[in-house]
Amino acid sequence: MNDVQEAVRFERVNKWFGRLHVLRDIDLSVRAGERIVICGPSGSGKSTLIRCVNRLEKHQQGRLLVNGVELTDDRKRTERIRREVGMVFQHFELFPHLTVLENCTLAPIHVRGMGRAEAEALAMEYLARVRIPDKAHSYPGQLSGGQQQRVAIARALCMQPKIMLFDEPTSALDPEMIKEVLDVMVELAASGMTMLCVTHEMGFAREVADRVVFMDEGRIVEAADPETFFSAPQSERARQFLGQILRR
Amino acid sequence: MDAMPPRRFDLLAWARTQLFSGPLNIALTLLGLWLLWLTVPPLIDWALLKAQFVGSSREDCGGEGACWVFVRVHLPQFLYGFYPEEQRWRVNLGVLLLALFALPLAWRRLRENVWVWVGLLVVYPLLAWWLFHGGLGLPEVETSRWGGLFLTLVVAGASMSAALPLGILLALGRRSSLPAVKAVCTVFIEFWRGVPHITVLFMASVMLPLFLPAGVDLDKLLRALIGVAVFAGAYMAEVIRGGLQGVPAGQLEAAKALGLSYWQQMRLVVLPQALRLVIPGIVNVFIALFKDTSLVLIIGLFDLLGMVQAAVTNPQWLGYAVEGYVFAALVFWLFCYGMSVLSRRLERRLNVGRHVPEDLA
Numbered sequence: 001m002n003d004v005q006e007a008v009r010f011e012r013v014n015k016w017f018g019r020l021h022v023l024r025d026i027d028l029s030v031r032a033g034e035r036i037v038i039c040g041p042s043g044s045g046k047s048t049l050i051r052c053v054n055r056l057e058k059h060q061q062g063r064l065l066v067n068g069v070e071l072t073d074d075r076k077r078t079e080r081i082r083r084e085v086g087m088v089f090q091h092f093e094l095f096p097h098l099t100v101l102e103n104c105t106l107a108p109i110h111v112r113g114m115g116r117a118e119a120e121a122l123a124m125e126y127l128a129r130v131r132i133p134d135k136a137h138s139y140p141g142q143l144s145g146g147q148q149q150r151v152a153i154a155r156a157l158c159m160q161p162k163i164m165l166f167d168e169p170t171s172a173l174d175p176e177m178i179k180e181v182l183d184v185m186v187e188l189a190a191s192g193m194t195m196l197c198v199t200h201e202m203g204f205a206r207e208v209a210d211r212v213v214f215m216d217e218g219r220i221v222e223a224a225d226p227e228t229f230f231s232a233p234q235s236e237r238a239r240q241f242l243g244q245i246l247r248r
Numbered sequence: 249m250d251a252m253p254p255r256r257f258d259l260l261a262w263a264r265t266q267l268f269s270g271p272l273n274i275a276l277t278l279l280g281l282w283l284l285w286l287t288v289p290p291l292i293d294w295a296l297l298k299a300q301f302v303g304s305s306r307e308d309c310g311g312e313g314a315c316w317v318f319v320r321v322h323l324p325q326f327l328y329g330f331y332p333e334e335q336r337w338r339v340n341l342g343v344l345l346l347a348l349f350a351l352p353l354a355w356r357r358l359r360e361n362v363w364v365w366v367g368l369l370v371v372y373p374l375l376a377w378w379l380f381h382g383g384l385g386l387p388e389v390e391t392s393r394w395g396g397l398f399l400t401l402v403v404a405g406a407s408m409s410a411a412l413p414l415g416i417l418l419a420l421g422r423r424s425s426l427p428a429v430k431a432v433c434t435v436f437i438e439f440w441r442g443v444p445h446i447t448v449l450f451m452a453s454v455m456l457p458l459f460l461p462a463g464v465d466l467d468k469l470l471r472a473l474i475g476v477a478v479f480a481g482a483y484m485a486e487v488i489r490g491g492l493q494g495v496p497a498g499q500l501e502a503a504k505a506l507g508l509s510y511w512q513q514m515r516l517v518v519l520p521q522a523l524r525l526v527i528p529g530i531v532n533v534f535i536a537l538f539k540d541t542s543l544v545l546i547i548g549l550f551d552l553l554g555m556v557q558a559a560v561t562n563p564q565w566l567g568y569a570v571e572g573y574v575f576a577a578l579v580f581w582l583f584c585y586g587m588s589v590l591s592r593r594l595e596r597r598l599n600v601g602r603h604v605p606e607d608l609a
Contacts, residue, residue, distance in 0.1 A: 056501050082507035093502035097520045097598075106516060107506035159506060 006068065007032045007163050007194045008053055013062035015048060022048050023059065024218040032162070035195045037205040037226075040215035041241060046198045049215065050165045053196065054085040067162060083111055086156030090168040092148040094140035100127070100151050101136040104158045112159070119158070126154040130184050146177030150184055157188075164188065166197040200245060206230060214238045295574070306565060318568040319575045322559045326575070329395015329550055335387065339398050342376050346405075369409055391469035395550040397579065402469075403476060403541040403551065408534055410477035415484025415533075416523075420514060422489060433485075440482035445543055448475045453547040472544050480537045487529035491522035524598045531591035535584045552576055 008030040015023040022045045030036055038046045051057040052064060055071050055078045064071045066081050094103050104123035108114040114122070127133045130150040140148055149169055156164060166185065170178045182204050189195055189208040199205070205212050205226050212229040214222050216237050222229070233239045267277045298313030301320075309315035319326070328336050349372045352358040380402070382388035394402065421433030440448070452475030453468060460466060495518050503517040523530070545554040556576045560569040 054505055056504060079507050079509060082505060085505075087502075087505040089498060089502060091498055093496075093498040095499065095502070095517055095521075097524070107508065110512050110516060111507045155506075 005032050006030070007034070007066070008196070009063075009065040010049075010052075011063040011065075013052065013059045013064055015045075015052065015057065015059050015061075022218050023052070026062070026220060028213065028220060028223070030194065030196065032194055033192050034210045035189050035193075035208050036197065036211050036213055037209040038196065038198045038213045038215060039200060039202075039205070039241075039245075040221075043217075044215040045218040046215045047167050050167060050196050050198055053163070053165055054082050054087055056087075079111075083159060084161050085163045085165060086159055086161035087165040088149070088152050088156055088167065088169045090171050092140070092145070092152045092172075094148055094152055094155070096140050099137050099139055100132070100143070103140070103151060104155045107155075107159050123154070123158050126157045127151070129157075129187070130154045131180075144177060145173045146180045149173065149177075149181045153181075153184055153188070163194045163196070166195065166199065168198050168200070170199065170201055202230070202242075202245060214241070216241075309568070314571050314574075315568055316571060318559075318565060318571045322555075322565075322572075325396060325559065326552060326555050327397050329399055329555055330393040331389060331395065331398065332393070335389055338379050338382075338386070338389075342379050345375065345379075346372060373406065373409075391467050392549075394469065396555045397552045399469075399544070399549060400538075400541050400551040400553075403473060403544060403549075404538045406473050407477040407480055407537060407541075410473075411480035411484050411533070411537065412530070414477065414481030415488050416519065418481060418485035419488035419492060422485065423492060437482045437485050440479050441486070443479075445479055445540055446546060448479045449543055449547050451475065468547065469549060472547060472549060476537065476540070476544075480533055483533050483536075484530065487526050487533055488522060490529065491524075491526035492518065494525045495521045524595070527591055527595050527598070531587055535587055538584060538587070539580060552579060 006029060008028070010026045010028040013023055013026040014021070024045075026049065028049075038049060040046050048057055052059050052071075053066060058073075059071070067084055069077065069081060071078065071081065094100075095106070098106065101120060101123055104127065105114075105116065105119040108119040108122060109116060124133055124136065127136055130153055132147055132150050132154070135143060135147060135151070140151065143151065153169075169185070170181050173181065178201070182201060185195075185197070185204065186208055195208075197204075197209075209226045211223055212226050213220055214229065214233075214235075214237075221237055222234050224234070229238070230242065233242055268274050294313050296313075298311060300309055300311060300313060300315045300317055303309070303317040304321065305317070308317050324333070324336075328339055331339060349368045352361070352364045353368075358364050378384060379386070380389065380394065381391065418433050418437055421429045422437065424430045424433070443451075449472060452471040456466065456471050456474075499517055499521065500513060503513040508516065541551050542553040544551055545557070550558060553576050556572040559565060560572045
């Protein structure tokens with residue numbers, strides 16, 4: 001059962017916000033190294049889905065396993081899982097009172113117990129990978145949106161996670177900054193990272209996704225490889241959605 | 249980028265636009281000038297030009313101006329209260345030591361050092377207590393003999409350094425997801441905020457001993473300190489709670505997502521942002537607390553104002569109350585204004601690097 005090759009496993013997961021049923025009988029299994037793109041209309045539960053993976057949201061029914069460990073109310077276990085799962089937010093959420101470098105070394109030092117010098121060396125390595133090492137001593141408020149999001153990716157990577165979650169990472173960016181962030185994500189995908197991305201960037205989905213998961217009203221309506229999904233969507237709802245999103 | 253052209257200050261143009269731009273403004277400006285003319289010259293006359301500065305007894309006073317001889321003669325009392333004269337070096341040394349313990353804060357690196365804060369908030373208070381109160385080789389000086397500005401600073405300093413941590417814990421507790429913690433903190437805050445400060449001091453001095461087991465005798469000053477600190481802590485908690493609410497929820501989520509524990513989330517991410525949001529509010533509580541130290545007068549402790557009060561009612565020196573109160577007001581104002589200046593500097597420094605657009609950075 002606890003197959004280490006399986007990064008994430010949803011088993012009939014249900015969740016409600018009050019009376020609103022936001023996740024309905026979700027079954028999904030993500031292999032280690034797999035790249036999943038989750039799309040769907042707003043309010044379809046796609047953000048909630050990935051926020052359950054690091055327990056920013058609690059599921060109320062069903063089982064959810066991350067790296068073979070079931071998520072429960074046990075706080076220590078949740079913290080342990082969060083160390084292995086990096087997350088990138090729509091609005092970056094860099095810590096404004098810390099420099100870029102301090103943002104990146106905070107968790108390695110305080111959660112992993114790494115020495116400052118080692119953590120800084122690691123951070124510089126990842127900042128170089130997201131092509132922003134020269135801004136290490138700037139504050140987030142001094143960076144553009146695209147730069148901030150790349151720092152946010154580096155910050156998550158500094159914990160050397162096994163899984164990365166992306167919650168609409170380009171939705172808050174100006175058009176000319178979207179590419180610089182997507183480029184970094186494409187590179188990350190090529191390195192074999194397990195990724196769950198909520199995004200409307202269909203070009204990105206086509207290029208890197210192993211599977212596209214389409215959600216509507218809290219359900220996974222269909223899940224297929226991008227080729228099949230884009231050329232021959234099975235459901236009427238997906239056809240409608242693609243029609244609208246690709247026309248833009 | 250071109251430099252902004254230098255602007256020369258043109259007094260006439262400034263006056264025309266700011267003071268005499270219309271009939272109403274002209275009238276208001278003239279009224280203001282007239283009021284200044286009525287009040288300022290007599291004040292300067294009284295306080296400086298016609299005042300008496302030198303002398304050593306009441307006989308040196310006289311004339312129309314202020315007699316600062318009164319303050320000069322009583323200055324040691326105003327500063328030290330009834331602290332024995334030959335022991336006052338201990339108070340001076342204590343102040344010097346405080347400056348020494350606070351010195352490392354001038355360096356940014358040391359400001360983040362835990363030991364610097366342990367020294368300032370744990371070692372120094374114990375050392376100061378021994379130095380001021382005595383015992384272990386030093387002659388004992390009862391706290392009832394402490395007084396004047398010295399007592400004001402002890403009460404203010406001790407309760408400030410207790411009120412801030414207490415306020416932080418209460419504010420976090422009030423937002424806790426644990427119902428018991430939340431209830432206890434809410435009741436605690438609302439109780440102390442709802443009771444007049446004077447009542448708290450009376451309770452600390454009269455009621456607290458009733459609750460203590462027989463034989464345990466808490467010092468009166470210590471009881472007053474606890475009263476002031478708890479009262480200020482409750483106010484501080486609400487100020488800080490305002491700051492906590494100002495930190496976006498996404499910041500907390502980002503901290504959680506990195507695997508930080510609850511206390512790490514608070515200490516490293518939420519509190520640094522929340523506290524700098526409410527620096528003006530925190531300083532406001534500090535200033536109010538500093539001035540409220542005068543209330544210890546009602547439980548028989550003589551702070552600066554208490555000592556001035558005692559001096560002006562001294563039959564040998566009747567008639568010099570104004571000088572005394574002006575002096576007390578000036579000292580209080582200096583300290584409070586000092587805190588205000590410090591807080592503005594702190595705000596400016598902590599705002600480094602926030603919201604500077606890329607092309608201006």
